[in-house]
Every structure is written in structure tokens, then in C-alpha cells.
Amino acid sequence: MSKVKYYYDSETLSYKKIEQKKGRRLGIILLGITGSFLGGFILLMVYLNIPEIETPKEKALKRELKNMELQYGLLNKKMDQIQDVMANIEDRDNSIYRLYFEANPIPDEQRMAGFGGINRYKDLEGFDNSKLIIETTKRMDILTKRLVVQSKSLDEIAELAKEKGNLLSAIPAIQPVNNEDLSRIASGYGWRNDPFTKVKKFHYGMDFTAPRGTPVYATGDGRVVRADSRSTGYGNHIRIDHGYGYTSLYAHLYKYNVRRGQRVKRGDVIGFVGSTGRSEAPHLHYEIFKDDKRINPINFYYGNLSPEEFGKVLERAQRENQSLD
Ligand SMILES: [Zn+2]
Numbered sequence: 001m002s003k004v005k006y007y008y009d010s011e012t013l014s015y016k017k018i019e020q021k022k023g024r025r026l027g028i029i030l031l032g033i034t035g036s037f038l039g040g041f042i043l044l045m046v047y048l049n050i051p052e053i054e055t056p057k058e059k060a061l062k063r064e065l066k067n068m069e070l071q072y073g074l075l076n077k078k079m080d081q082i083q084d085v086m087a088n089i090e091d092r093d094n095s096i097y098r099l100y101f102e103a104n105p106i107p108d109e110q111r112m113a114g115f116g117g118i119n120r121y122k123d124l125e126g127f128d129n130s131k132l133i134i135e136t137t138k139r140m141d142i143l144t145k146r147l148v149v150q151s152k153s154l155d156e157i158a159e160l161a162k163e164k165g166n167l168l169s170a171i172p173a174i175q176p177v178n179n180e181d182l183s184r185i186a187s188g189y190g191w192r193n194d195p196f197t198k199v200k201k202f203h204y205g206m207d208f209t210a211p212r213g214t215p216v217y218a219t220g221d222g223r224v225v226r227a228d229s230r231s232t233g234y235g236n237h238i239r240i241d242h243g244y245g246y247t248s249l250y251a252h253l254y255k256y257n258v259r260r261g262q263r264v265k266r267g268d269v270i271g272f273v274g275s276t277g278r279s280e281a282p283h284l285h286y287e288i289f290k291d292d293k294r295i296n297p298i299n300f301y302y303g304n305l306s307p308e309e310f311g312k313v314l315e316r317a318q319r320e321n322q323s324l325d
Pocket of ligand 1: 203205206207284285286323324325
């Protein structure tokens, strides 16, 4: 309720009520409405131009956020580079290392696989930057998995390399007698005239002429499985089992330097050249078996021959002469 106001009328000498003028009242109402609009408008402007009224703390937070986005961008660029390097390693792994050691290449689907099943990124959801953070984390996770797959592959390769190393030191790979000028190769593998009957007969090994007593070497790592004269024609002979299906045989020996069952390394002296058994003159008859079949030893001297020397060996071994048996 508004107060009723009075004034003193000096003409009538009495108090009279002050009547509010209608026009003035309207003016006040209009002013009120205009004021409200103006206030609302100012508030709207303020709302639309937040930066102008940010507190220092908000400003700092915003700067920090911008910086974080920038850093995430840089991290993603670095991850691009790492991915490239990783892809290069994987490619070499599949097309060189695994190929060389006869292991199956690891398919891309296996290397690049993400993580199925439950949503691993639930905790990262529901924030303004969720997408950026989830995408980056996903890439990181896949990269980590690729590294694990690659690491396992290298473990496998290391194992295979070790096995290959064993294989390489086991396979016969040198000449069984010292033969620097290669003049000792007397007869090769193939059809040769028999020194006793003079008819053509297949000669299953290689003959090296050398004086009686010349050292004979094991041509690869292995175990002596025979050192006796109980095989017709070979006289005193040694057989070494190299594993992987390879056996080497050294015949017509004068003396043994090893016993049956003994383990030998490539280059060990196992016996001495002689002319025991079916032999025309002192020489070493040398054979190589692969899976119980005799094969040409000429292909097993790569261990200590240059290409030129190998050519010379080949030429000498192919002469269709008489074998010493
Ligand atoms: Zn021979």
C-alpha cells in the first residue's frame, strides 16, 4: 500500500491530499520496461563476449588447454614417424629375416590388430577432449602391440639363427687335406676308368693325392660313427655323422687319430693318408652322403675357396681320368 501524502494549502489553510499525476506514473512504468530490456541486452552482450569478462584463472586454464592440444598434435606427428620406422622394421622382418630363416611372414592383420571386446577407453570418454585423447591412446596401444609382436618375432629369429649356425658348422665345407695349390685333386665324382679293371665305373667320391702320413681333416662338426676297415674296398676308413642328414667318409687311411663315438670339430685331424684297401697309390678317397645317398663333394668346399679357386677345382675334378679308387 502506498503512503498517502498531504500538503499544506495556504489559501484554504488546510492539509490536502497529494494526488499522483497519471502521466508521471506511466512514465515510470515505461522507464522500468526500458531498463529491463537494456539490462537484458547488456547481459546478452556480456554472454556473447565471454573473453572480455574471463577471470585470470579461466584465462590461464584456457591457455593450458590450447597448449595441451598443441602438444597432442606434436605427439601424434612423432607417432607418425615411429609408425613409419616400425613399418620399415616389420617389412624387413617379413621379407628378409623371416624369409631367410624360412619362417612364415607375420600377416599385417596380426601385427596391426587393435584390442577387441570390452571398451578399454571408457574412462576417457565424456570430456571435451575425449576424442583427441582416445584416438592418441588407441594409436599408442596399437604401436605397443606391434612392438611386442616384433620383439617375439626377433626372439624366434634368434633361435633359428642359432640353429642355422649349428647347421653351418656341421655341414662339410672344407677340403679334407691341405691343398693350397689345389694340385692334389686327382679325380672327381662321376664315370672314371677303374684303376684295376680299366673299365668305366662310377666313382662316388673325390680322390686327393698326398704322401702317406699327410693329415686328414674333419670337414664339419660331428661325431665319429665308424673308424674301422670292415667295409669292402675302403680299407681303414672314418665316417663322421654331421647331423641334418650329412655324413662324410675318409678312406684308405694309413692311421687313425680318432675313435668311434668321439665328437670332432671342423678342421680337427682325424687320421693320416695311406693306401689301405682297394687303392692304387697313397691318396684320400672322400665321400659325402646326404640322407644315405652319395652326392658330389665338389659342392662342399665353399668354406675356404675363392671363386677362381673353385673354378680350378671344378676343372680338375671334371677331367675324365682314371680314379685311384
Ligand atoms: Zn676314390
